[in-house]
Amino acid sequence: MNILLVEDDQDSRESLTEFLLDLGHAVSGCEDGRQALVSLQNKKYELVMTDIKMARMNGIELLRSIKGSKCLDGPEVIIFTGHGDMETAIEALRAGARDYLLKPVDINKLASIIEKIKNSQRNLIETDKLKKDGNRITKVADSKQGDIDYEIEDQITVADVGKIISTSEQSKEVIRRANKLHFDRAIPVLIEGETGTGKEVIARLIHHGFEGTDLPFVGINCAALMPSLFESELFGYEGGAYTGAMSKGGKGKIDLASGGTLFLDEIAELSLELQAKLLRVIQEKEFYRVGGLKNIKSDVRIICATNVDLSERVKDGLFRLDLYYRLNVGSLKLLPLRERKEEICSLALEMLLEFAAKKKKKFKTISNKAKEILMSYKWPGNIRELSNVIEWGVFMHDDYVLKPEHLSITGSYSTNCSANQESPPPVDPVSFILPYDGLPLEDYVDRVVLKALEMHNGNKAETARYLRISRKSLYCRLDRIRDKTS
Secondary structure (H helix, E strand, O other), X not given: OEEEEEOOOHHHHHHHHHHHHHOOOEEEEEOOHHHHHHHHHHOOOOEEEEEOOOOOOOHHHHHHHHHOOOOOOOOEEEEEEOHHHHHHHHHHHHOOOOEEEEOOOOHHHHHHHHHHHHHHHHHHHHHHHHHOOOOOHHHHHHHHOOOOOOOOOOEEEEOOOEEXXXXXXXXXXXXXXXXXXXXXXXXXXXXXXXXXXXXXXXXHHHHHOOOOOOOOEEEEEOOOOOHHHHHHHHHOEOOOOOOOOOOOXXXXXXXXXXXXXEEEEOHHHOOHHHHHHHHHHHHHOEEOOEOOOOXXXXXXXXXXXXXXOHHHXXXXXXXXXXXXXXXXXXXXXXXXXXXXXHXXXXXXXXXXXXXXXXXXXXXXXXXXXXXXXHHHOOOOOHHHHHHHHHHHHHHHOOOOEEOHHHHOOOOOOOOOOOOOOOOOOOOXXXXXXXXXXXXXXXXXXXXXXXXXXXXXXXXXXXXXXXHOOOHHHHHHHHHHHHHHHO
């Protein structure tokens, strides 16, 4: 492999050059970015390794010049950074750098990264051969370079995902970025947003893309299992690894997602010990099963989601800074429904038609008065809460037009959401009135759980204490609600 090493420290440059020569690579050295650009014009390189802080032209400027050339067979870029340059390292990764290494450079990690780049370039050569056959690989390859900018309609149907409503420009931008991320499995993704904003839908869009895929999508809730059980669930285990383990061992979610996507929901709930192991999977593409000694290679895309501010968790010492930086390369933030009101009525109408068809009801449209109520409500539970409200209205009534009385059936969706409003009276466990035409108990329990979760701003531990149930029972109920409404 032809490598261009850009480093202003002569001792460091000579040491790295000697190491790379020992690995069998051809190496050229430069002191700064300007010299590197001249060298790139005169010779073809498969890899550029550059420091960030240099005189005349720094590593970030060099990276942008390389990636800005739009050369399809341009070199990959690895950057070197000190601990104080981590924000700049994240900027470089977003600008197209393949990876970064902290100084002093760990030569074993460097050798591992170079080997992965060589494998990727071999795969690209095979892809180029397929392109000559005129198949759709051409479109995929172009999309990897960002040359195709899809026009996002207000409503699109995505293979294996379903209909997605996006009348706001913010939502359309999220969909564009999700589709671009679909074509680069090497970039881990962090999806941030309040409960019910559709994080899993976007994760599936990243996995499936617009055209769909047969590769596996495996999800796991980081808060639903105890840390000891979660580790074996994620990594799998060897026979006899713990009491009750099957003698032949068992595969974990990473194995099941091989070649596809592993979706880790509520990543903020992951323990610090497991965060370190997840970081190894992301950076080194390898892991150990519980009780195992064999180093297992992995080929899986990592997508994580959270409804809390991870940067605050980092400050509190509850989330690893290096894992946060690594995940935050592919970052998507989903706005709450109250900040994209132009989508509320479109979403509600689509839900209305879908539920009416499933339940064989006549609903076809929404009255203006009902639209006003939908638009003025704050929707603390976001899209999921909107879906629950519409489904309940369709379940309890049958009409051609969804009206205000259909929305206020439970008395929980008043438009008067002022912070100064008095708290509603508590439910009387003795003298409450039952409807004569039947009571769908499970739906009522679901609504009580969701309202309690809203009351506690999505804090599941507080919600479980309020409802006097275990956290495990709460997670099971929320998973069931999600499955029912997804």
